[in-house]
Amino acid sequence: MEAKLRAILPDAELLKMYEQMVLSREFEESCAEQYTKGHITGFLHLYSGQEAVAVGATAALHRDDFILSAYREHAQAIVRGAEPKRVMAELFGKATGICKGKGGSMHLFDPSLSFMGGYAIVGGQFPIACGLAFAAKYRKEGRIAACFFGDGAVNQGTFHESLNWARLWELPVLFICENNSYGIGTSVARASALPDIHRRTCGYDIPSERVYGMDVVAVYEAVKRAAEWVREHNRPYLIEAITYRFRGHSMADPGKYRSLAEVELWKSRDPIPGFAKRLVEEGIATEAQLEGIRQQAQVTVAEAVAFAEESPWPEDGEVWEDIYV
Amino acid sequence: MPDMTYRDALNLALKEELRHDPSVVIWGEDVALYEGSFKVTRGLLAEFGEERVKDTPISENTIVGVAVGAAMGGLRPIAELMTVNFALLAMDQIVNHMAKVSSMFGGQTHLPMVIRAPGGGGSQLAAQHSQSLESYFMHCPGLYVAVPATPADAKGLLKSSIRDNNPVMFLEHELLYNSKGEVSDDPEFLVPLGKAQVKREGTDVTIVAYSRMTILALQAAAELEKEGISCEVVDLRTLSPLDTETFVASVKKTGRAVVVEECWHTAGLGGHIASLIYEGCFDLLQSPVQRVSGLDVPMPYSRKIEKLCIPQPESIVAAVRETMSGKY
Numbered sequence A: 001m002e003a004k005l006r007a008i009l010p011d012a013e014l015l016k017m018y019e020q021m022v023l024s025r026e027f028e029e030s031c032a033e034q035y036t037k038g039h040i041t042g043f044l045h046l047y048s049g050q051e052a053v054a055v056g057a058t059a060a061l062h063r064d065d066f067i068l069s070a071y072r073e074h075a076q077a078i079v080r081g082a083e084p085k086r087v088m089a090e091l092f093g094k095a096t097g098i099c100k101g102k103g104g105s106m107h108l109f110d111p112s113l114s115f116m117g118g119y120a121i122v123g124g125q126f127p128i129a130c131g132l133a134f135a136a137k138y139r140k141e142g143r144i145a146a147c148f149f150g151d152g153a154v155n156q157g158t159f160h161e162s163l164n165w166a167r168l169w170e171l172p173v174l175f176i177c178e179n180n181s182y183g184i185g186t187s188v189a190r191a192s193a194l195p196d197i198h199r200r201t202c203g204y205d206i207p208s209e210r211v212y213g214m215d216v217v218a219v220y221e222a223v224k225r226a227a228e229w230v231r232e233h234n235r236p237y238l239i240e241a242i243t244y245r246f247r248g249h250s251m252a253d254p255g256k257y258r259s260l261a262e263v264e265l266w267k268s269r270d271p272i273p274g275f276a277k278r279l280v281e282e283g284i285a286t287e288a289q290l291e292g293i294r295q296q297a298q299v300t301v302a303e304a305v306a307f308a309e310e311s312p313w314p315e316d317g318e319v320w321e322d323i324y325v
Numbered sequence B: 001m002p003d004m005t006y007r008d009a010l011n012l013a014l015k016e017e018l019r020h021d022p023s024v025v026i027w028g029e030d031v032a033l034y035e036g037s038f039k040v041t042r043g044l045l046a047e048f049g050e051e052r053v054k055d056t057p058i059s060e061n062t063i064v065g066v067a068v069g070a071a072m073g074g075l076r077p078i079a080e081l082m083t084v085n086f087a088l089l090a091m092d093q094i095v096n097h098m099a100k101v102s103s104m105f106g107g108q109t110h111l112p113m114v115i116r117a118p119g120g121g122g123s124q125l126a127a128q129h130s131q132s133l134e135s136y137f138m139h140c141p142g143l144y145v146a147v148p149a150t151p152a153d154a155k156g157l158l159k160s161s162i163r164d165n166n167p168v169m170f171l172e173h174e175l176l177y178n179s180k181g182e183v184s185d186d187p188e189f190l191v192p193l194g195k196a197q198v199k200r201e202g203t204d205v206t207i208v209a210y211s212r213m214t215i216l217a218l219q220a221a222a223e224l225e226k227e228g229i230s231c232e233v234v235d236l237r238t239l240s241p242l243d244t245e246t247f248v249a250s251v252k253k254t255g256r257a258v259v260v261e262e263c264w265h266t267a268g269l270g271g272h273i274a275s276l277i278y279e280g281c282f283d284l285l286q287s288p289v290q291r292v293s294g295l296d297v298p299m300p301y302s303r304k305i306e307k308l309c310i311p312q313p314e315s316i317v318a319a320v321r322e323t324m325s326g327k328y
């Protein structure tokens, strides 16, 4: 029997999580449309299907805990508090973007939100997360670093170097693997000698667990426990969230390596309607309320697109700015 | 001013900066308990303790990446790579991260960090331990590259690098560690990044050099003086920022230039410097710019043939004579 939602979080927090998942989904689906129209260019990796991980995890972290991620990070930035319109403007390459249009989809960053970046070199964020955790520990700030990454990234040297390092230096890093079964077109089974990713920490004496990443509350509870453990012990921990991306790896991927039946099965586990059903069943929200949330999210995203469209391009002189201080 | 070695000058710079600023921390392979494979970090663990002077696993990419994160998080890390050859394992964090995060994130973060790396050839360490990779780093926007030749510059540039808010590749030359010179013991003695120095004045030809090549250039200049050739030696001191103004001004005065680089000739930094000289004063040149470079070969071990691969004072002398005889 699943625990009642109200026993876990107050109604307002639960509704906020719902709102964030819906906003993330609407944002991503709108990105796909803007890409097709040619307003968003370059690589575009969408998060649809994985919302429960970013939303559940972020809700469980302290507001000033560092978050780092890879290149599929729009939702993580928005859930942490980045304004959708400034993220959309970044994707459009506009001067009003969160990184002045210099980073694009894969490199969102806002230190005022302790959102310490999207990185597009697979595995690049692991050592940086360790460094931020070291700085926080050295300065006795009491914050931890939450480092998101994919199932493909665990086969990079930096993953193993950083696990060893984080344990050796006793660094407060919470590693969160979003196992969506694929690194581009290569399944975990075809890439990992040990496909149970959470078990790969045993060589570094780092505790770990697996959580069902299509359930926002399950993610929330696991990350909450883990983050407090990391904070208290100043030691790393790893969570493997089992999830799935509904779209291709990027907009350029037709997704021929997975069967329609597999995709349909996972779509039936969509974290958003599943959570909506529980909210209604447990009397936390009415259908009408949830529909209102969805409509509001659509308005927010439409405003973000309008803002991005109307925003100016960067000045030519910007190419020489920000490289050195 | 006391005389001290290049090694001790670097050591003093580290100690002064660790005393000066509690956000300075240092790590690398064998830097703490073992006091550094070249003993540059001698005495640091004893004075500053395990919190600030840290041994690391043999994980070069992560040594650099942790420094990137720590710098973002408000510290001033100094990371030592045991030798520059191992920087190749860290090129991802150096080139894709350290050099990029400031601009890629729209100037919202900067990295006050230094990567120290000894390097260069001449110790019969063979192909994998004798490389001069300065052109690799100089090629990459977003990094500063310091290449001190003297103990005084070693101290002053390292202190400036630590205090600077940009990421610096600080390349030390293994054959200079025991060289001696006067070094200021003033804890506020700094050598600015991006300022070349005329190490010897002359009128006939300008020799542009850096790091150990500056020392060889000065030896060559002393030799050439006996023949009545007056050489001006410009020591670049940093390759990035590059002080083009100073060496172009010198060549405008002398009308001739020899560029000395320890790295490989092909696509080496000497070609870039020569092009800047041509752009800056083509019409004043009395003969083509000469380059003296490392040979385009993986370094052999045997000292008899290793010597052929690294610029020597004699090869600089020969290049200067060539430029004196050559005419457009």
Ligand SMILES: Cc1ncc(C[n+]2csc(CCOP(=O)(O)OP(=O)(O)O)c2C)c(N)n1
Residues within 6 Å of the ligand: A072, A120, A121, A122, A123, A149, A150, A151, A152, A153, A154, A180, A182, A183, A184, A249
């Ligand atoms: C070092 C490096 N190698 C290869 C790539 C190309 N690449 C981009 S994403 C990706 C797959 C990563 O998969 P995973 O870590 O599971 O993340 P997901 O895309 O599933 O979120 C690859 C191979 C890269 N960006 N960086």
Ligand SMILES: [Mg+2]
Residues within 6 Å of the ligand: A150, A151, A152, A178, A179, A180, A181, A182, A183, A184
């Ligand atoms: Mg994946």
